[in-house]
Amino acid sequence: MLSPLAGDVLTQLCRMDQRWFDWRHQPPQKPTVITAETSPLTTVDWDVVVCGGTLGIFMAAALAQRGWRVALLERGILCGRDQEWNISRSELQSLVALELLSVEELEGAIASEFNPNRIQFHQGEALWVKDVLNIGVDPVTLLETLKQRFLAAGGTLLEQAPFQGASIHPNGVQVHGSQVHGSQVVPPLTTRLLIDAMGHFSPIVAQARQGEQPDGICLVVGTCAQGIPRGDQGDLMVSFTPLSNHCQYFWEAFPARAGRTTYLFTYVDLHPQRPSLRDLMADYFDLLPEYQGVSLSDIQIQRALFGVFPSYRRSPLQFPWSRMVPIGDSSGSQSPLSFGGFGAMIRHLPRLITGIHEALDCDTLTQADLACLQPYQPNLSVTWLFQKAMRAEVGQSLAPNQINHLLTTIFATMTTAGEGVLQSFLRDVVQFPALTQTLLQVTLQHPHLIPTILTQVGGRALATWLPHYVGLGLYQGLDRLSTHLPASALLSPQAQYRWHRWREAWQFGSGQDSEPSYGDPLLLPSRQRTDAS
Numbered sequence: 075m076l077s078p079l080a081g082d083v084l085t086q087l088c089r090m091d092q093r094w095f096d097w098r099h100q101p102p103q104k105p106t107v108i109t110a111e112t113s114p115l116t117t118v119d120w121d122v123v124v125c126g127g128t129l130g131i132f133m134a135a136a137l138a139q140r141g142w143r144v145a146l147l148e149r150g151i152l153c154g155r156d157q158e159w160n161i162s163r164s165e166l167q168s169l170v171a172l173e174l175l176s177v178e179e180l181e182g183a184i185a186s187e188f189n190p191n192r193i194q195f196h197q198g199e200a201l202w203v204k205d206v207l208n209i210g211v212d213p214v215t216l217l218e219t220l221k222q223r224f225l226a227a228g229g230t231l232l233e234q235a236p237f238q239g240a241s242i243h244p245n246g247v248q249v250h251g252s253q254v255h256g257s258q259v260v261p262p263l264t265t266r267l268l269i270d271a272m273g274h275f276s277p278i279v280a281q282a283r284q285g286e287q288p289d290g291i292c293l294v295v296g297t298c299a300q301g302i303p304r305g306d307q308g309d310l311m312v313s314f315t316p317l318s319n320h321c322q323y324f325w326e327a328f329p330a331r332a333g334r335t336t337y338l339f340t341y342v343d344l345h346p347q348r349p350s351l352r353d354l355m356a357d358y359f360d361l362l363p364e365y366q367g368v369s370l371s372d373i374q375i376q377r378a379l380f381g382v383f384p385s386y387r388r389s390p391l392q393f394p395w396s397r398m399v400p401i402g403d404s405s406g407s408q409s410p411l412s413f414g415g416f417g418a419m420i421r422h423l424p425r426l427i428t429g430i431h432e433a434l435d436c437d438t439l440t441q442a443d444l445a446c447l448q449p450y451q452p453n454l455s456v457t458w459l460f461q462k463a464m465r466a467e468v469g470q471s472l473a474p475n476q477i478n479h480l481l482t483t484i485f486a487t488m489t490t491a492g493e494g495v496l497q498s499f500l501r502d503v504v505q506f507p508a509l510t511q512t513l514l515q516v517t518l519q520h521p522h523l524i525p526t527i528l529t530q531v532g533g534r535a536l537a538t539w540l541p542h543y544v545g546l547g548l549y550q551g552l553d554r555l556s557t558h559l560p561a562s563a564l565l566s567p568q569a570q571y572r573w574h575r576w577r578e579a580w581q582f583g584s585g586q587d588s589e590p591s592y593g594d595p596l597l598l599p600s601r602q603r604t605d606a607s
């Protein structure tokens with residue numbers, strides 16, 4: 075089915091499959107790309123070097139617009155991929171509020187809009203939600219617009235210049251790109267701060283994680299194809315088959331500019347018997363006719379889509395070095411339930427821009443200072459148990475429709491708990507009151523489910539989950555309390571920096587980022603720059 079596609083799609087699929095195979099069969103590599111030096115650099119030419127351009131350009135453009143000297147190193151050519159990113163409109167507005175896009179530019183980047191979205195598991199009742207993940211953004215248009223913003227603000231873009239390594243000095247970082255940029259030689263760049271936006275497979279992340287294995291994986295395969303009845307509706311999460319080969323298959327479908335996109339995804343661990351991406355792609359084509367009511371001979375595939383999304387309990391990732399911070403997928407700040415790393419970045423962008431701007435302003439660039447930018451987030455940690463409840467271990471004996479049945483019950487309970495409860499969960503934002511209400515209702519109305527869930531996820535997983543649940547409640551309380559505390563004007567700039575990061579940690583860690591508060595002066599970085607370098 076994929077062989078008629080232009081380009082090296084099959085090669086890319088095999089390459090990704092090989093990486094996935096290695097993960098299951100070999101201990102992870104521990105590269106050394108970062109070294110620490112004691113001698114200071116003679117000059118520091120840049121305030122920020124961003125490595126990786128896909129989501130990195132968002133931060134690079136925002137910082138360049140705020141007057142910082144920014145260079146961006148991109149391994150290839152900075153351009154988005156063809157496949158749209160899905161997000162909710164309310165989240166996208168932050169790009170306008172942050173002055174990264176005009177209203178017209180934002181509308182120009184929107185490739186599709188559809189409503190409503192379905193959630194349904196096996197023979198359970200279909201739930202329909204509106205305005206959740208129903209906007210398809212065209213990454214090519216978006217990244218081109220941001221690139222122009224970045225260049226207009228004085229940023230320097232180095233394409234085909236892969237990051238090779240960096241040495242950290244007391245007063246800055248020396249970044250080594252590949253020595254070839256087109257036909258020119260790129261000398262090492264010296265910077266006050268390095269931002270790692272090289273995604274899940276960043277070599278810096280591999281070193282920082284020191285051989286740590288992912289705790290969960292989301293495997294995704296799919297296509298964008300013509301010939302599937304388009305409709306204006308989407309599927310957010312649908313399943314129609316029982317467990318097969320210890321995998322519960324979930325589906326997603328939505329209209330796209332080039333046709334209809336359909337994904338099959340499943341949650342797994344690193345057990346060697348887990349399916350390859352090619353196995354999954356074969357199942358996808360076997361099941362697609364039943365899912366979308368089409369014959370394979372009637373569809374014309376426009377592109378193939380696949381991914382292996384690792385997630386780690388130890389997330390977001392805090393680097394063990396000064397002068398370095400991860401953002402985007404490399405930071406691990408997206409939910410282990412979704413592969414919505416773009417959405418996660420957009421939600422966190424206002425606080426990250428403010429925080430990095432402030433860190434540069436008052437020269438708070440030590441390891442401990444920068445770790446505050448990727449703080450512990452209980453609302454992320456609690457979702458681990460949900461991923462575990464949506465996957466079967468190899469060798470575990472579960473009823474064929476146990477996961478379907480569980481999800482039907484939980485989603486129906488969330489719906490009765492109120493629209494906001496379900497909507498925030500679907501937007502990857504978990505809040506204490508909504509979660510508590512759902513758990514209580516499930517326990518009271520479906521007590522027979524509790525032993526089944528406990529047997530599936532295990533007592534140990536539940537015991538490690540409980541502190542995060544308590545933490546979620548605590549963060550919610552601290553977030554409420556912090557709004558009543560006096561302003562921090564009497565503190566030193568460094569202490570203010572820390573205080574602002576604490577406030578954000580409580581706000582975002584308790585899931586209060588669902589409705590961004592752009593009116594909050596904390597989130598709107600000042601354009602005044604005091605040069606601390």
Ligand SMILES: Cc1cc2nc3c(=O)[nH]c(=O)nc-3n(C[C@H](O)[C@H](O)[C@H](O)COP(=O)(O)OP(=O)(O)OC[C@H]3O[C@@H](n4cnc5c(N)ncnc54)[C@H](O)[C@@H]3O)c2cc1C
Nearest residue numbers: 126128129149160236237272273381402403414415416417
């Ligand atoms: C099939 C699929 C569908 C998806 N759908 C959605 C969706 O609907 N909504 C959503 O929110 N998210 C979605 N995502 C996730 C989203 O695409 C990612 O979260 C996002 O691309 C992460 O961006 P990133 O810049 O952090 O990492 P990446 O996308 O991995 O980009 C890393 C960048 O760094 C560059 N780079 C890598 N190594 C080097 C190096 N050594 N030197 C210099 N540069 C380097 C790469 O060239 C690239 O530009 C989807 C992903 C896939 C695969």
